[in-house]
Amino acid sequence: MLLGDFKSILSQDDKHNGDLISNYETSDFREFCSDLGLVDLNSTGCYFTWTNGTVWTKIDRVMVNIHWFSLQQMTHVHFGTSRAFSDHSPATVQLGIWEFHGKQNFKFYNMWATHPQFLEIISQHWSLDIYGTHIYILCNKLKQLNGALKSLNNLHFSHISKRVARAEKTWMILSFFYRMTGIMVIS
Structure with a gap:
């Protein structure tokens, strides 16, 4: 892993406003990255740093x-x-295997809505009698619904997230290989 302020860009796409960049100005840095087989790590946040x-x-x-x-x-x-x-821009690097063992945020999967029992599950949990402030009632109904939707997911759509993550990882490795070699891998 190599990180820092490289004081150079790889292409015109890495610059917004100002004078146009010529291939001559970016060629040394591009060749350096190519020689070492370096690519940018997946990132979020600000593109221009x-x-x-x-x-x-x-x-x-x-x-x-x-x-x-x-x-x-x-x-x-x-x-x-x-x-x-x-x-x-400050950079924060997260290392390691992405296994989260604490509380996870709720994720709604559109595929749940295709299940024949989906509306029945929503109706059952939304009609529960809960007393308190409006926000307290909403939070409790959502918490109850969360468990029911997780059960629906485990019974009928098990491990789709893990399968998608595995496919994304494979795609990332294959696309990196293609960028480095120019050889297309068909699987």
Whole structure:
């Protein structure tokens, strides 16, 4: 893993406003990344990581090579918004296998609505008699409904999230391989 302010961009897409960038200006950095097999790590947050208030560029990066993916490490970087004390976006890197053992946020899956018992489950839990403030009633009904929808998911749509995550990981590795070699893998 290599991270930092590279003071260079890979393409014109990494710059907003200001003078156009020529291939000559980006070729050294592109060749450096190509020689080492470096690609940007998946990220969220700000795409442009540096600004002078008029021009925005992506010069701060967290990069890894194919060997990093072979370690089967799930890694993610988040670029926050720049603060008053810096014109760069702070980067937070999350390392390790993404297994969350605490409370998880509720996720609604559209496929649940296709199940014949979905409306019945919603109706049963929404008609519960709960007393208190409006927000207390809403929170309790949602909490009760959460358990019922999780049961529906486990019984009829088990482990779809894990299957999607596995497919996304495979796609990420194959697309990285294709970018590095130019050889398309068909599976």
